[in-house]
Amino acid sequence: MFKPDPNHPRHSLIVRWVRIGLALLAGVATALAHPPFGILPGLLGYPLLLLLAERSTTARGAFWMGWLAGFAYFFIGCWWVAEAFLVNQDQAWMAPFAASLLPMGLGLFWGAATVLYRRIAPAGVYRVLVFAACFALLEWLRGHVLTGFPWNPAGASWKAGSAMSQFAAVAGVYGLGFVTVAAVSAFALLRGPESRRDRVAGVAAGVLVLAALWTGGAIHLAQARLQFTDTLVRIVQADVPQESKWTPEAYQGIVDRYVNLTARPGDRVPDVVIWPEGALPATANEVFGAGSPDAVAIARAMRPGQTLLVGLGRGEADVTAEGGARYFNSLFVLQDEGEAGLRITAIYDKHRLVPFGEYLPMGRLMSRLGVRSLVHVPADFSPGPWPAAIAVPGAPPAQPLICYESLYPGFTAGGDDRPGWIVNVSNDAWFGRTSGPLQHLNLASYRAIETGLPVVRSTPTGVSAMIDPWGRIVANDRLDPGESGVIDALLPQPAAITLFGRVGDLLFWLAVLGSLGFALPRPGIRRRPAPSQA
Template identity: 30%
Template sequence: MPNDFPTLSGRRWLSALLLLVAGAAQTLTFSPFQWWWLAPFTIALIVFITLPLTPRQLFRAGWLVGFGLFGSGASWVYISISQYGNTSVPVSILLTLLFVAGLALFHGLTFWAWGKLAKNSAIRRLILFPALWLLGDWLRGWLLTGFPWLYLGTAQVDGPLAGLAPMVGVHGLTLWIVGSGAALYAAGWLLLRQRSAGAGVLVTVFLLPWLIGPWLKDVNWTEKAEQPLSVAAMQGNVPQLIKWDPKFLQDQIATYLELTEDNWQKDLILWPETAIPLPQDQAGQILEHIRERLAPGSTLITGIPWYGFSDRIEDFTFHNSILSVGNGDGMYHKQKLVPFGEYVPLQQWLRGLIGFFDLPMSEFSRGPANQSPLTAGDARVMPYICYEVAYPDFVAMNAHRAGLLITISNDGWFGDSIGPLQHLQIARMRALETGRYMIRGTNNGVTAIIDDHGQIQDTIPQFTRATLHGEVYEAEGSTPYMQSGSWPVLTLAAILIVFVRERVIPKPA
């Protein structure tokens, strides 16, 4: 370990506090704060505190970082549990703390593995830290359906590394951000040892992508169609508490019909997730009315639950779905379901314990893989429902099949928290990674049109009942990230671990 660099050894409470603060400060890099520049400095602080620690100590340190990050950045889940889950405040607080503490375990295990693989070599630890952080992020986005939220690279949709996103994806950006933070620490170490030349080289190398990224931001990796599609997206701002109340069904449908009144001639009309809060087998009259109102060349795409017999699971089931009506075709069933919101794990034991485990429409089944895109006239449209847009490789893989992306959501579950704004930022990163326009339709915000560079063309403010008008372009071709996904950066991380780690088992004599 670098024994001539200041440490906080022996100051446990100060170290613990700073680790919590460093994790919480990473939330400031995301929307609505957008202090993207802060991320490398939080990493440098974390490395400064944790570099000398043992693997057991590193587990606790990583858990504290994770608790700070998710306790500040994902605490919006409390609103879903408390306000809309019919759960008492003490139980809501307990469940939120368990959720945050569970997510923090990913950081704890990542830091523990870091110490185990690098042993006591400071150089190995500095090299392996970005690789282990990246693999920890990837594991968190996959294990137990995953929680692909608060990846540091997402904040770069407004930062200088944005130009690299279509090439390496959000995980590639995260790898470089964490590497830059580790390099900051290493440069300080070299300066203290009066190795200014080495520090200068290190800083220069890690600054290059930050300087090159802005030059790549305007590169067009895909080719836009010559003619745009006219679109209209409706934001009904239906209160979550009445969303599934049959007494308000007619009012909800009337709201969306009224918002669509002057837009039936648009090429593509978008209603949000479960805008029709009635299974499709019971919504025949509503859908027929929509078909009658649509102009001959117009398509309406809406969120609607689906109920019927599934050959795949050999039973009757519900799907959270999206349907194309009019001059279009297709139905898509959501594949990435939200635990407890759309299905209840271990439901035979949890159903009925508290209101949160009995939320309306929490019995959805996962849709099949490799579903075809929807159509809107001649346009092929790939849909993503709510949480699905947070999965970078899932979005990139399916975007191959279409020239336009849409995502629908009902972020009313999260009230006026920062959750919906983070969700919008994530959608912007997916548009940037795939070089495709994305239309985002939500119940209460933020409804938006996002261009192929991840930039917002227009929005409807949150908690507003209104219609968004605009134009979008289909795209042909693929970005480098769509061709490879995250595998190149994940492979690089694995190679670093294999060849840089200190051997745990010595060679036999």
């Protein structure tokens, strides 16, 4: 019988390529666990990554295992960013670079997690908790470093509104991610050096945690009582593709679409009408300026006392700013006052801006290097203050989250001063009919679970939806990509204040720091020895 010679150069090469393939497989599998794919067995990619990190002979090898897995994960999860560069044919050449450079950068966080684990992991079943803690710590950093990019954290693998997702009301999406990775990584113990009894006990504990997540979430949903306010909200989705917005001849047609949908008759006159971010290809200064025919047309579509929420860019004179003005991505609250026309009652300025989309990091340096002309960001938007609720006539106070901001936990007050609902306006038209808008819907729905507040979501091309305080779409009130129309729905009442709303990431940090404590040197606990083979 043939036996491979471990000392043969070809054997080492084969082992190296097998490990590379397994690392890529781990990343692909975990990415496919996320909606809209929903292949949940892909979560077993986490224990596979744990084993690959442990069996690396060097910290460098462990880093590359994590980086390769992270690259594959973010390539599958974020390939849709390339679609934004195809809107403008002058930028189409950048699409392949965007689709590859972003996952290459984000993969560094996975590489850092695996190398950290490789350096500190103790022997024994508790190393599963150490791995989950290292991974969760770097997930949190990914959501905060350089303003962060918290797209598809591990906790969001579960579809929002499902039983498994409800733990986010307790510990947030990062806490849910820690528990998820720790539970599924217990399956790595099946290939560990521990005694049979310890291996079985560890795997059983992981299965029990998953069962507890499902049981607790199912009970939570069974006890949920969806009730509604008297506020009728109309969500407008005009289905305007991004590539067709910026021609002068298309402008009037776009205005007419939004105006006609706003004025469409219904069983009852809506109290609040919501248009998405970037609804019109113009600034608020132009749309609502003196003598603007657009403002007149919008006012005619409204009824006296109605409120309109619309996302538009705006400019503001500022002699201290470069060029003498500052620019903001804003949400406007306007009330129809009959013959007096529309009155702006509140403005929310987007706080968390998109790097390379709304501002250029290290702008002066990048401009000198010519990067600004490549990414077509002629002037940076200015960030608004920390997100705060705004008054909405005809409805409870609302917390606006513009587009990218809906990815971030903690932007909505969750204690006694929390608002009555969250309004999320987003321009997902940039990403066409890809997985991006569907994943964005899932991520935004986690803000409902964390806060116990309904989320009203409006986009130009989908997905627009009314989301209840448990992350579920109300009565299938949604407009998918490519659909045009309106959703008339009563605004749900908030659920009880969640534990996460009261304490934020406190439980997450207690779990992470407590688990990392198992890596501290203690009598009788030895560090896991390095493997003898690459």
